[in-house]
Amino acid sequence: xxxxxxxxxxxxxxxxxxxxxxxxxxxxxxxxxxxxxxxxxxxxxxxxxxxxxxxxxxxxxxxxxxxxxxxxxxxxxxxxxxxxxxxxxxxxxxxxxxxxxxxxxxxxxxxxxxxxxxxxxxxxxxxxxxxxxxxxxxxxxxxxxxxxxxxxxxxxxxxxxxxxxxxxxxxxxxxxxxxxxxxxxxxxxxxxxxxxxxxxxxxxxxxxxxxxxxxxxxxxxxxxxxxxxxxxxxxxxxxxxxxxxxxxxxxxxxxxxxxxxxxxxxxxxxxxxxxxxxxxxxxxxxxxxxxxxxxxxxxxxxxxxxxxxxxxxxxxxxxxxxxxxxxxxxxxxxxxxxxxxxxxxxxxxxxxxx
Numbered sequence: 001x002x003x004x005x006x007x008x009x010x011x012x013x014x015x016x017x018x019x020x021x022x023x024x025x026x027x028x029x030x031x032x033x034x035x036x037x038x039x040x041x042x043x044x045x046x047x048x049x050x051x052x053x054x055x056x057x058x059x060x061x062x063x064x065x066x067x068x069x070x071x072x073x074x075x076x077x078x079x080x081x082x083x084x085x086x087x088x089x090x091x092x093x094x095x096x097x098x099x100x101x102x103x104x105x106x107x108x109x110x111x112x113x114x115x116x117x118x119x120x121x122x123x124x125x126x127x128x129x130x131x132x133x134x135x136x137x138x139x140x141x142x143x144x145x146x147x148x149x150x151x152x153x154x155x156x157x158x159x160x161x162x163x164x165x166x167x168x169x170x171x172x173x174x175x176x177x178x179x180x181x182x183x184x185x186x187x188x189x190x191x192x193x194x195x196x197x198x199x200x201x202x203x204x205x206x207x208x209x210x211x212x213x214x215x216x217x218x219x220x221x222x223x224x225x226x227x228x229x230x231x232x233x234x235x236x237x238x239x240x241x242x243x244x245x246x247x248x249x250x251x252x253x254x255x256x257x258x259x260x261x262x263x264x265x266x267x268x269x270x271x272x273x274x275x276x277x278x279x280x281x282x283x284x285x286x287x288x289x290x291x292x293x294x295x296x297x298x299x300x301x302x303x304x305x306x307x308x309x310x311x312x313x314x315x316x317x318x319x320x321x322x323x324x325x326x327x328x329x330x331x332x333x334x335x336x337x338x339x340x341x342x343x344x345x346x347x348x349x350x351x352x353x354x
Contacts, residue, residue: 011073019062026058084119091117092131159193159261162227185226192223192254214351217247217279217286220256224277228264232275239264243279248351249286251330256288256348259334262323263290263344270294270312271342281350288346289337296340305336320344 117128166186173179267275273293306324311317324334332348
């Protein structure tokens with residue numbers, strides 16, 4: 001802003017100085033002419049009042065020309081500052097209404113960073129940077145809340161469906177022993193559901209990690225057997241579980257179950273044939289693979305299958321994204337190993353045992 005005002009001042013000064021120089025040159029030329037000239041009509045020399053009158057007329061002429069030119073300079077300078085201010089006001093209104101918060105394309109929930117606002121005026125650009133910084137902070141909070149709500153609904157859906165299935169078995173059973181067995185399984189599912197809720201809440205805290213929890217892989221696999229075998233049997237399919245003994249990972253049981261349940265559910269919904277869950281050691285990691293005999297993942301989706309909103313069927317497109325984010329929150333990762341047959345692998349750090 002100072003630069004613009006200085007430029008305006010310099011232009012006005014140059015205009016005044018230029019007009020004064022022109023007037024001085026004109027007067028310097030006029031004086032000898034007046035001294036050597038006679039008053040019209042042969043009445044002697046030119047009167048003394050003629051020169052001041054001519055100077056006044058020249059001054060008025062300079063003002064008549066200079067004022068519109070100076071006003072045009074001022075208007076142009078004002079527009080130089082007012083234009084970016086209007087653009088900044090419009091941008092601020094769009095940011096406040098969420099115009100740049102979320103990607104309207106096929107990846108819902110992804111934060112979109114607005115392009116930096118550059119007007120060439122340091123003071124306006126400084127205000128724009130402050131506005132953009134606060135917008136980014138609030139937009140990240142908005143995206144996180146929406147993503148968390150979607151993640152929570154997706155993660156709770158499967159345990160609740162399994163729990164409902166057990167309660168229906170209890171309600172339809174006349175055998176007290178069967179009812180007691182189903183009730184014990186339902187209690188275990190409620191405990192796992194509580195763990196899911198705790199893990200989801202923990203994800204809202206900065207620096208979420210395993211928290212020092214360790215889990216035996218065979219316990220998680222046993223839970224998958226209990227929870228998913230009935231659903232697969234209803235469809236005439238089976239779950240094959242194989243694992244190395246003594247695999248212990250640095251993660252809570254509920255987190256590992258969340259990731260594996262998502263992969264198994266995907267195989268149930270989108271895959272075909274029997275599903276194989278295999279657990280083994282590979283270097284410093286424990287590898288949990290889930291595969292089926294379905295059509296696999298189309299090649300054009302292989303790179304984006306873990307993005308939110310991407311699905312090969314009629315699903316929500318959240319499961320794999322949530323599974324990868326959950327694994328990454330405890331130092332692991334989920335990868336698509338092969339597209340056909342479809343094989344997903346979850347890599348989790350092995351626990352350090354004495």
